[in-house]
Amino acid sequence: ExxxxxxxxxxxxxxxxxxxxxxxxxxxxxxxxxxxxxxxxxxxxxxxxxxxxxxxxxxxxxxxxxxxxxxxxxxxxDPKRVYYLSLEFLLGRxxxxxxxxxxxxxxxxxxxxxxxxxxxxxxxxxxDAALGNGGLGRLAACYMDSLATLDYPAWGYGLRYNYGIFQQRIVDGYQTEYPDYWLNFDNPWELARLDISIQIGFGGHVQTTQDEYGVTRHNWVPGQSVQAIAYDVPIPGYDTENCNNIRLWRSKPTRVFDLTSFNEGNYEKSVEDATNAEKITSVLYPNDNTMAGKELRLKQQYFWTAASLHDIVRRFKKSMREWSDFPDQVAIQLNDTHPTLAIVELQRLLVDEEMLSWDDAWEIVTKTFAFTNHTVLPEAMEKWSVPMFEYLLPRHLQIIFDINLFFLQKVEKKVPNDRGLLNRMSIIEEAQPQQIRMAHLAVVGSHKVNGVAALHSNLIKTTIFKDFVEYYGEEKFINMTNGVTPRRWLHQSNPQLSALITQTLGNDKWLKDLSLLKGLAAKTGDAAFRKKWMTIKRNNKVRLAELIKERCQVEVSPDALFDVQVKRIHEYKRQFMNILSVIHRYRTIKSMTAAQKASVQPRVVIFGGKAAPGYYIAKLVIKLINSVAAVVNQDPAVGDLLKVVFIPDYNVSVAEVIVPASDISQHISTAGTEASGTSNMKFVLNGGLIIGTLDGANVEILEEVGEDNIFIFGCMAHEVEDIRHAQRYRGVPMDPALQGVISAIEKGTFEDPKIFQPLISTLTVGKDFYLISSDFASYIAANQQVDAAYKKQEEWSKKSILCTAHMGKFSSDRSVKEYADEIWNIKPYSVEDEGHL
Ligand code: GPQ
Incomplete structure (x- = not known):
């Protein structure tokens, strides 16, 4: 016009x-x-x-x-674009x-x-926009920042939950959950695209017909349908005109209610179905590293992947290209197995609706998708029961069985007569009822599979995907070490340090090329610079002390060592071991003479993090921390030598205050359990040292900062199975220091010991799955090394500077560039400022 x-x-x-x-x-x-x-x-x-x-x-x-x-x-x-499919985007403010x-x-x-x-x-x-649980969701947010900053043509796709991750309040030491109705006031950071609406079907049946050439065609006739409405969240890059998009889908009833009920003339039922449609995007599931298996969650996953794919396909079709060009225009990254149904949906669209042959369609599909794995924990592996799945998605189930059949036929051809192998590799687990293994489907339907840190990427090749590596070869399984955006996690959250770095390096280019931080290493010999560096750290500690006063009603001294463990509460992350070591510290101080106390390094131990509402043991850990805090903080024999606080409702904006204020932070998962960790990177970037196990990205942080600037303890990943075995079958006794701590709890030093019995039981010899007992002695020793090192403030300030100086590798810009070059095959483009509104 x-x-x-x-x-x-x-x-x-x-x-x-x-x-x-x-x-x-x-x-x-x-x-x-x-x-x-x-x-x-x-x-x-x-x-x-x-x-x-x-x-x-x-x-x-x-x-x-x-x-x-x-x-x-x-x-x-119209360049090739990448679409990052993530059920979580933990954007914060x-x-x-x-x-x-x-x-x-x-x-x-x-x-x-x-x-x-x-x-x-x-x-x-x-x-906060808190549409995520923890590391996985925050990673997606960091990647969106880097993609925009580096001018990559990229879109995120997710769900617009009405309720984000629950708000946590502490009542009598226990976690209680409150709904996070974050859309109470208008959300200015989204733009509703009420014109973009896609019909999504559920249930119904499959019609099978013969076409004019005698080919069997399948046509899914859904029994219900809901609308997906697009909400766009603009993501501006740093120091570029480029602004990318995250499209979040909201579910709404279709205008003509539910098809079946309405046609049957059942008005009330159809109104009820309409309310059910809105439920799909109502709430974020609050599980981290565990699988809930709820029907509504499966509905969310299909609703979201189907809407996103229809949108992507519609955009592709505008270009009037051949279908075989699809993988040259579209790369889709699956953030964990949550969006794996996209593989099945694209195959269905191509075969049933676009009439491509199965093999042509499957080639397009596998060239398009790539899959990121974020855990090896068995309880986190997504599986869906076949009967439930069939009821919601009958045609998709047929397609999954066909994908599996053709896949297993090829395996059988390559490795004949190995029923065990076929059983292990099958997408269908032969249980009662049968289960769909989403990780296997994701591997089979993708051209690349990556882990999120070097150790983790090697581990998945020898454990959960071992058979697949042997079948496909090594090249399909690669590593993409995680990263964090230095814009939010230094420049924004630590403005004084950012200004000092810019002043010292002469410009702010480091914000787009983090490797330039290495220029700071030359300044460790400059006493005036060290003083400025440590003054900024102290200012940040004062700010955190104020937050602690406000939220926990506890006064802490900014001159004490600030020791932080903030992350989701999980047994494998071992907050339990941390609080047990705090009890050990408390008992040690209590047994000291006044003269001995004079040489104790004062410490403030800061905890924060949410437990999944149904995770009983994790919630007991929170209770124990608060019970210990209540006793320790008011014990005059201890005074300022030890304070313990649990900061309620840990989230992105609270992290922005905590991270710059940490002297030492704890990343102490049992070796081999934390895929990467990303807060470890944020703390070190802000000049905070870390104490950690040889797990996840800690291993690579050690490589970068050197062993003088990190406190490593505990067993290694390859030793874990042997230690578990020895504890089970050779009756290894419990660590004596740990035994003392447990006795103190059992004597009622911290409230009624009956409360904590289920927690203590997890340490029973032979049941200590996360190896708290066998790592305890080296953990205590490492903490003592921290105290000793912190007392030498001049040396400590050098370590702190070197930590920041050596963090260049852990920018999410580096991660995203590796994905772009090695998986997506996309190039940056530059937006011209044409001066339009
Ligand atoms: N991660 Cl499987 C989550 O935050 N949630 C999950 O459900 C799963 C993994 C984390 C993982 O535990 C961390 O080690 C990683 O650093 C993070 O994903 C990002 O890769």
Whole structure:
């Protein structure tokens, strides 16, 4: 139509859609405009929250204009894109990050100040977008930041949950859960695309017919359908005009309710079905590293993968290319097995709807998908019961059985007469009832499979995917060590350190090339620099002490050593071992003379993290931590030598305060259980040392920072099975120090010992699956080394600087570039600033 417009119309549009300047007055006008019109408020009844809303809306305008320009130019260039499918995007707050990435923070600071508000207060009004559980969801968010910053054509696809991860409150020492209804006020960081709606079917039956050539065709006739509505979340890159997109789907009833019920004239039932449709995207499942197996979760997975694929296919079809070009235009990354149904859905679309042959379709499918594995824990492996699956997705079940049949035929051909092998590799587990092994389906349907740290990627090749490595060869199984974005996890959360680094290195190029941090290593000999470095750390500790005072009503001294363990509560992460060692420390201090106490290094032990609501043992660990804290913190014999706090409701914005303030943090999983860990990288990046096992990315952090700048203890991954065996069958006695700690709990030093009996039982000889007893002595010793090292403050400051200096490898920019080059085969493109709104 635009072509038919007269010249004056075209000119008028061009004139009116010119981008506004980003000077202080224009920004102030836009803020005031949003106050008075969008929010319909007057200056005299403004509070911090309304100020936040207005500033957020003004920021959003600028984001959306970048988003428009990027997406418009991208559809013209039509390059190969990557689609990152993740059930979790743990974004946290957006405003500060968006302003920093767009280079507008300074101007907004000034604009707001003159309007009578303070940026820091305003920022605190924003609620976190907490659409994730932990590391896996936060990784997806870091990757989106890096993809945008490096100008890659990339979209994320996920679900728009009404309820994010629950809010945690501590009542009488116990975790209680509250719903996180984060959309209570309008969410300025999304744009509802009510015009983009896709019908998603469930249930029903499969029609089988012969076509005119005698070929059997399958046609799925769903019994119910729901609508997927798109909500777009703009993701601005740092120091680039580029702005990528995360498309989150929301479920809504179709206009004509449920097909069957409505046609049967059952009005009430059809209204009920309509409410059921909305339930699909109601809540994020709060499990981390475990599988819940609920029908609604399977519905979420299909709803999301089907909507995303239809969207991707529709975009591809606009280009009028051949189907065989699909893998040259589209790369799809599966973030864990959650989106594995996308493999089946694409095969169904190509075979049933686009009429491709099975083999042509399957070649396209396997060239398109790649799969990231995030754990080897057996309880986390996704399996779906065949009967439940068949009821929801009858045609998809047939396709899975066919994929499995053709796959096992090839295995049989390569390795004849090995029934055991076929059983082990089958996508279907022969249990009662049969189970679909999603990890096997993901491996078979992808061209690359990766782990998330070197140790983990090797481990999956020798354990869960061993047979597959032998069948496909080594090349299919690769490593992509995780990374974190230095924009949020240093520049934004630690502004003073960021400024010092920029000043020291002469410019801020390190924010896009983190390897430049190595320039800091030369400064360890500079006493004045070390002093500045440690002053910033202390300032950050003061800020954290304030948060602790506010949230835990405990006063802690910023001059003590801050010792942090914040992450999901899980037996394999061994928060239990940490609190047991704290009890040991408490008992040691109690047994000291005044003279001995004088040489004790004061320590504040800080815990934080959520337990899955149904994870009984993890919740008891939280209770134990709080019971120990209650006794220790008010014991005058201990005073400031030891404080213990559990910070409630750990989330991204709390992490942004904790991470820069840590002296030492704990990454102490049983070797071989933590796939990578990513907070380890964030702490070290901020000059915090770590104590850890040889697990996940700790191994690579050790390689980078050197053994003088990290505290490593405990057994190695390859030793774990032998130790378990010895404990079970050779009656290895419990560590004596640990025995003393347990006796203290059992004597009732910390509340009624009956409460903790189930927890203590997990340590029974032969049952100590996570090897707390066998690692305990070396753990205590490592903690003593920490104390001794911290006392030499000058030496410690050098270690701290070297830690930051050697973290270049762990930028998510590096990770994303490796994925782009080795898996996705995509190239950066550059958005021109065409000056449009
Ligand atoms: N991870 Cl399987 C999660 O956060 N949730 C999960 O359900 C699974 C893994 C983590 C994993 O435990 C960490 O070691 C990784 O650093 C993280 O994924 C990102 O890869």
């Amino acid at each position: 635009k072509a038919k417009w007269p010249k004056e119309t075209v000119d008028l549009w061009a004139k009116l859609s010119k981008k506004e300047a980003n000077d202080i007055e224009t920004i102030q006008r836009s803020i005031v405009h949003h106050v008075t019109t969008t929010l319909a408020r007057a200056a005299y009844n403004m509070d911090n929250f309304s100020a936040y809303q207005a500033v957020a809306l003004s920021t959003r305008d600028r984001l959306i204009s970048r988003w428009n320009e990027t997406q418009g130019q991208l559809s013209k260039i 957006s405003m500060d990050n968006a302003l920093l990435n767009m280079g507008l923070k300074g101007t907004y600071d000034k604009s707001i100040e003159k309007l009578g508000f303070n940026m820091e207060d305003i920022i605190e009004s924003e609620v």
